[in-house]
Amino acid sequence: MKNIDMKDMYIKGYSISDIAKTHGVTRQTIYKKKAKDKAAGVDWDALALAKSRDVATIRKSEEEFILTLIDSFDRAFEEVKELEPEKRLKILKEYSGAYYRLKAPLKTDVKAQILSAVQNAIGEIADLAEKSKNDHVTDFLAQNADAILQRTLKV
Numbered sequence: 001m002k003n004i005d006m007k008d009m010y011i012k013g014y015s016i017s018d019i020a021k022t023h024g025v026t027r028q029t030i031y032k033k034k035a036k037d038k039a040a041g042v043d044w045d046a047l048a049l050a051k052s053r054d055v056a057t058i059r060k061s062e063e064e065f066i067l068t069l070i071d072s073f074d075r076a077f078e079e080v081k082e083l084e085p086e087k088r089l090k091i092l093k094e095y096s097g098a099y100y101r102l103k104a105p106l107k108t109d110v111k112a113q114i115l116s117a118v119q120n121a122i123g124e125i126a127d128l129a130e131k132s133k134n135d136h137v138t139d140f141l142a143q144n145a146d147a148i149l150q151r152t153l154k155v
Helices: 003-011 018-025 027-039 045-054 056-080 085-108 110-131 135-152
Strands: none
Touching: 003 018, 003 027, 003 045, 003 110, 045 110, 045 135, 056 085, 110 135
């Protein structure tokens, strides 16, 4: 039973019960190992969240949200055309305020910003290595990307 195997399963989305059953241990053992790693600076939950964040999916969801927001505003604007400009402005402020309140957590999530920066750096380094045909660097990054992210997220 290796702690790293348990952590990898957790990061991949397996439940605590499945991990415990696979390794022949109790759920409590998994929770203890998870807590021990967290105390050492390795947050399984943060790593699982990072793994689950697919940039393409996030962008698509954001685009759908913005289109829905615009459509909703257009419908509301049609309904309030006859209102005074002050009331229309108030409605516009409410819509834009709602958008910015929803977006704000993404901008202030420090771990997400660090994760994004590290992922971008790894990607750029891998691209440069691939263009210069430096297989050692690309192999190293492919094998150690998760470890690099883990060490960086200890901040």
